[in-house]
Amino acid sequence: MQITMVGSGYVGLVSGACLADFGHTVSCIDTDAQKIEALKAGKMPIYEPGLQDLVANNVRQHRLSFSTDLVAAVRGAQAVFIAVGTPSRRGDGHADLTFVYQAARAIAAGLDGFTVVVTKSTVPVGTGDEVERIIRETNPNADFAVVSNPEFLREGAAIDDFKRPDRIVLGVDDKRAEAVMTEIYRPLYLNQAPFVFTSRRTSELTKYAANAFLATKITFINEIADLCEQVGANVQDVARGIGLDKRIGSKFLHAGPGYGGSCFPKDTQALIKTAQDFGAPIRIVETVSAVNDQRKRAMARKVFAALGGSVRGKTIAVLGLTFKPNTDDMRDSPAISIITALQDGGARINAFDPEGMDQARQVLDDLTYFYDPYSCCEKADALVIVTEWDAFRALDLNRIKSLLTAPILVDLRNIYEPDDLARHDFLYAGVGRGSSPVKK
Ligand SMILES: NC(=O)c1ccc[n+]([C@@H]2O[C@H](COP(=O)([O-])OP(=O)(O)OC[C@H]3O[C@@H](n4cnc5c(N)ncnc54)[C@H](O)[C@@H]3O)[C@@H](O)[C@H]2O)c1
The missing domain is CATH 3.40.50.720 (NAD(P)-binding Rossmann-like Domain)
Structure with a gap:
């Protein structure tokens, strides 16, 4: 399966590398050109045990690549994950969703054929609805579904957590999207990792409730x-x-x-x-x-x-x-x-x-x-x-x-x-x- 990971930080880079290791073809995108140049040169922008080798192996097998060109990477992808930062909004403590919505707008421009847009970033209840609205407004002809798939990995043990999760939570309100997500996580399914299929809003709230x-x-x-x-x-x-x-x-x-x-x-x-x-x-x-x-x-x-x-x-x-x-x-x-x-x-x-x-x-x-x-x-x-x-x-x-x-x-x-x-x-x-x- 062809997957685009938007945001190549602690979560995006680890998730992208692990999904490539599952056998998918993954393009990791970032707006930070320096980060992408470093990754292309084989240098890790973060310290995470085991990451350097995992990335190098998958790059060598042509399953993992890095780019700043989001629109090109979205074309032909069956799933596009949003893994950008959601820091505290200055002053009031709400999650700042600027990066998520910027990513949604950019993704909309590249969509062709049915695509699942997956929010992996930690986002408040209702963000999936807004991502859907933004994409529809930006590209009215796009055929897509928005899924919530919060990430539970811990820095320092991120690769193991991604590959051996306690559970995978999927907020999916669309049958075609459910099939795509099941295919993406098939290796974990075979490992008998528990899957929690639920509504998008429930999934969004689950992540906050856990933390x-x-x-x-x-x-x-x-x-x-x-x-x-x-x-x-x-x-x-x-x-x-x-x-x-x-x-x-x-x-x-x-x-x-x-x-x-x-x-x-x-x-x-x-x-x-x-x-x-x-x-x-x-x-x-x-x-x-x-x-x-x-x-x-x-x-x-x-x-x-x-x-x-x-x-x-x-x-x-x-x-x-x-x-x-x-x-x-x-x-x-x-x-x-x-x-x-x-x-x-x-x-x-x-x-x-x-x-x-x-x-x-x-x-x-x-x-x-x-x-x-x-x-x-x-x-x-x-x-x-x-x-x-x-x-x-x-x-x-x-x-x-x-x-x-x-x-x-x-x-x-x-x-x-x-x-x-x-x-x-x-x-x-x-x-x-x-x-x-x-x-x-
Ligand atoms: N770090 C963790 O341990 C962890 C665990 C679970 C969930 N999360 C959640 O995952 C999300 C990402 O966290 P992180 O720690 O990886 O953040 P991060 O800051 O390390 O990485 C985010 C990356 O997204 C890039 N980015 C921002 N806007 C972009 C855009 N429009 N297009 C492409 N790239 C863009 C940034 O340049 C940065 O490299 C957050 O919502 C966080 O709450 C983090």
């Missing part, structure tokens, strides 16, 4: 962690104790600095706005979003407390900048707010991240970057772990201690054991592990 639920789970365990610190309980044991209950499940129960990234903050905001617009406010998500915003400042206060109340004139070594490990994505990373709060408090920041430093340079000012964890700690007054990259899990603690001016470790991901750190004579503050020496 809001996960954000709620994270926020719930974070607040339990705060209580653990006050009552001398251990949040990791609480998480295990509740997570083994199959009705709850163990995933997304890791206490930490609050959720961030390119999806949860903007998607919870967009859901809140949609719900308010329709007169059915989702108060639990409103609270989750507010609590999560405050959490990052609370994490900075944890660092202040570890240093005796003030960071003025201190140098803080920060390990991990991206919003999670195994990605270079800095969008809405908790590190941004935490570092900014520390700088506002008068601290100098040394920083190291295995993949995120190029993107960090674009969003954070006045950091000193290092190229390994140890040089980052040299002459710093405390170490703060913000992102749980594997490379930080087994640091040589004696060496770290000898490099720091004082043995202070604030571990915002709980990747170290308080007892171990006590044995190494560190002043250690984790998240929600009762015996924390540091009070908020």
Whole structure:
């Protein structure tokens, strides 16, 4: 099947490469000419494990190509996926659909023969209706159907998530389109991945409901962690104790600095706005979003407390900048707010991240970057772990201690054991592990 992927970012590029790997012929399009030139030259514009090889293999087999010429790529395609960004609209938190509607207009111009237009971007309820209206208005003779197929992949594990999804949600109101979508995902069908066929509007809402639920789970365990610190309980044991209950499940129960990234903050905001617009406010998500915003400042206060109340004139070594490990994505990373709060408090920041430093340079000012964890700690007054990259899990603690001016470790991901750190004579503050020496 011939497929066009409009938008070659984290979702479009991974989805395009995986669909090519299924045997389809995929053309990945982007308006960013530099990105397309890089891809043509075999350079990945993002860091995602396994992506470079997957792309190279499929380019070699002539199943995957890259272009800026959307109209040419749409001609002859049986399906055109829209995978462009849907950031928060400045000021009000609604999803900004400018890129989606631009893509719809451009796609309309190239349609010939029956084509399924698939919104893979995360879009509010009713966006499919508007995409349909735009295409019909731009090209009244076009024969097409608009389908919603939200993407659930996680950065850092994106290829595996795409190829072995928990489910594929398809909002299809047209029989011909259903046949095309079934054909596209046949390899997953054969793997017995569950398919949820539903209406377009239900599918659009499902994606937001999923992200809001996960954000709620994270926020719930974070607040339990705060209580653990006050009552001398251990949040990791609480998480295990509740997570083994199959009705709850163990995933997304890791206490930490609050959720961030390119999806949860903007998607919870967009859901809140949609719900308010329709007169059915989702108060639990409103609270989750507010609590999560405050959490990052609370994490900075944890660092202040570890240093005796003030960071003025201190140098803080920060390990991990991206919003999670195994990605270079800095969008809405908790590190941004935490570092900014520390700088506002008068601290100098040394920083190291295995993949995120190029993107960090674009969003954070006045950091000193290092190229390994140890040089980052040299002459710093405390170490703060913000992102749980594997490379930080087994640091040589004696060496770290000898490099720091004082043995202070604030571990915002709980990747170290308080007892171990006590044995190494560190002043250690984790998240929600009762015996924390540091009070908020
Ligand atoms: N990143 C994730 O983990 C993830 C997971 C699931 C869903 N999503 C959703 O998928 C969508 C895309 O997210 P992303 O992280 O891949 O964004 P991204 O910013 O990495 O990529 C979007 C790409 O679309 C391109 N683009 C914008 N307008 C275009 C146009 N008119 N024609 C062609 N290309 C255009 C941009 O240049 C960019 O390269 C969003 O709606 C997001 O919420 C993201």
